[in-house]
Every structure is written in C-alpha cells, then in structure tokens.
Amino acid sequence: MDLNNKTWKAYLRKNGTKGIRNKLLVIYTVECASFVAKEIASKIGNNDTEVIGFSGCTDNAYAIRLLIALIRHPNVGGVLAVGLGCEYVQPEWLAEIAEKEGKASAWFFIQEAGGTRKGIEKGLALAADIIKELQKVPLAPMDYSELVIGAECGGSDYTSGLAGNVVVGHFYDWLTDTGGTAVFEEIVEAVGLKEFLCGRAAHAKARKELSYTYDKALAYCKSVNQYSVSPGNFAGGLSTIEEKSMGALIKSGTKPIQGVLKVGEVPVKPGLWLLDSTPDPYWMSFGITNPNDNEGLMDLISCGCHITFLVTGRGNVVGSAVAPVLKITGNSETYRHLVEDMDFDAGRVLEGECTQQELTYELAELTALIAGGQLTKGESLGHKEYFIPYKYQEKKVSYAEPVWSCCK
CATH class of the missing domain: 3.40.50.2300 (Response regulator)
Structure with missing residues (x-):
C-alpha cells in the first residue's frame, strides 16, 4: 500500500506553519x-x-x-x-x-x-x-512529512503492551521514516528501562538529556511515594510498574530519539522526541502537578502536535481542545463496548484478523482522514477537555547537574 504520495488540504498560517483545524x-x-x-x-x-x-x-x-x-x-x-x-x-x-x-x-x-x-x-x-x-485563511496541500503526532496512554490493561501501544510504535517508525515528527511522553512509565531508553539516543547530547530526564522522573516518583500504576491497571491484568513500563515504552517504536522536549517546546527537526512533563527538582510535590490524562494531552499539544493518540485498554472517553484526540484500544471487547468513543481497534491483531503491517497502514490512513477534516469520535460528541495546572518546570536545565543532589 503506497501512502507516501497522499495529501490533504490544510490551513496555511502567515508564519508558514500548517494546521489541520481552524x-x-x-x-x-x-x-x-x-x-x-x-x-x-x-x-x-x-x-x-x-x-x-x-x-x-x-x-x-x-x-x-x-x-x-x-x-x-x-x-x-x-x-x-x-x-x-x-x-x-x-x-x-x-x-x-x-x-x-x-x-x-x-x-x-x-x-x-x-x-x-x-x-x-x-x-x-x-x-x-x-x-x-x-x-x-488560505488552504494548502499537506502530507505526512509535515505532521506532528503525539501519543500517551491512559487506562492501560494487558492489551496495551501487546497491541494498542504496539501499533502506535509501528506507526511512529513509519511516520518518521516518511519524514514526519512523533512525540511520546510519560517518562514516569519508563521505570526500569533507563538502559533501553538511553541506548536509543540519536547522539551524545540526546543520551545526556534522556539519562537526566529518567533520573528526574524516578526521583519524582520516589519523592511523592507514588508510581504511575493504578488499581485499574491491576484489574486489567498488569502486575507491576515495570511491566506497565515495558508496554508503555513500546509506543515510541524503535527509531533513534532525537532529544528531550520541555512543555511548550516545538521539535527543531523531524524525527522521534521524548516530552518531559514532570516537575523539575526543588518542586517535586504531588499536589503541585496533579497529573491526569488531559494534562498530558495538553502538554503534547503545546509541542505542536496536530493530532494526539490516546491508547487505552480499559477505555477512556475524553477529547481535547486545540487538537483532535484519536483513541486507540488494544482490547476489542473495550472497542465494542465503547464503540461510540473509540476510534481504532488494534485488538484485531490479537484475534488473528489482520497483520501488524495491515493494522499500521490502517492507522496511517485514518490519521490522514482526521488530518483532512474528518472528525474523531470525541470531536463528534463535543469533547473539548483541557487541564492546565500549577506546575514548576524550567524551560532549560543543566543536564550535567545530578538530579539526586537537587532532590534531597
């Protein structure tokens, strides 16, 4: 299936950027x-x-x-x-x-x-x-190489790491090979995977940023005495934060990570990027950041993501302001039960109904339709949630400074 020449109409801004909504x-x-x-x-x-x-x-x-x-x-x-x-x-x-x-x-x-x-x-x-x-506002042609896509997961179950996040990872590999830009977050769901994460750094600077960001996220989890795993995750078949982390990180795919973005920073070049949304040292308090899925979505959108993917095994119904949310589940039962809210059923690959490659191309085609103006199910229902909390995060940090010395 050839998607490389696929285009759609976008809104051309005076600063040269292109939007998929107006x-x-x-x-x-x-x-x-x-x-x-x-x-x-x-x-x-x-x-x-x-x-x-x-x-x-x-x-x-x-x-x-x-x-x-x-x-x-x-x-x-x-x-x-x-x-x-x-x-x-x-x-x-x-x-x-x-x-x-x-x-x-x-x-x-x-x-x-x-x-x-x-x-x-x-x-x-x-x-x-x-x-x-x-x-x-004038219209102009747009293609995959100009897209910025963000991804996070919420309400994960055992299928998230087997199908839901997996199809996003395959799509991210395809998108970045096509010249597009992919952003993933939830560094607090990479616990135990520092070596794997840093091993994918595109260069020495990116490795230093990834190492610092991982250490900071682990320090944050320890400082608030809470990791990013919930009773719903356990009910969905996950057993530990390490197991959840392995499934969560799969959504980043396999390509080199170009570096770490802070909230509100736009990628300086195409490729795969990690978004750091955790508070910086000296401000690591659970009540300060009050995280939830819509905070994560807004953080991704602040980095210029045209569309965000929300992977959910157990189901989630939220949408977002500014950018469409495309909801993906790896659990076909969840898709059938919440069919009015779920956009994409990745669980079909677990039931042998399609190959992983076929599923990836289907997601790419749906992404193009959404970019071309088709409403996500959340948009059709009128979901426009947002959440902007108090949070303390420096725009630039010295990645040479040890995180642990800041958090004592």
Missing part, C-alpha cells in the same frame, strides 16, 4: 473570568470555537508558556482573551502574541466591559470579527 480559541486568564469565556464559546456554538484557561490568579511560568504555545499552535487561527481585570496573566499580552503570529485576535476585561452580561455581549461581538477573518 480554531477560534477563547482564553480566560483567571478562574474569575471562566464563566464569561465559556458562555461566549457556548453561544457561538460551532465545533471550531473552543475555550481554555488558567485558573490561577498568581504567576506560573509553566502555565503561561503553555498558553502561549497553544496560541502559536497551527490548529489555532484566532484568539479572544478574556480577563477579569486584576489577575497576573494579562489578556492583552496574549492577544499581542497572537497578532505577532499573524492571527486575528482581541481581548477585554470583564470589569471594564460592565460585568457578566455586557462582557458576554462584548466577547460575542469581538468573536464575530475574528470568525470573519478565519474564513479568509
């Missing part, structure tokens, strides 16, 4: 502005208008970097920033960043607009102007 992103800059922002998005009432925001009133560099990365995301065509009027994150800053990226933008304070009802009316008027500009 979103109006309504951003609230503090929890006090969330109701008005959500009402604006709800009253606009189309699938390409989404709302995200940061609830905190005080400064958090991680959250601000993530918001900026989402503004710059190629799937976003316009931004409306909604603030209350006394928070740290200023909506005007965000609108100016969007404008510098060549995207239609506007902003306002609810306090200055006159309250809830007048704020909603003002927001709707500003949004209408942005939507008119979105309709003018």
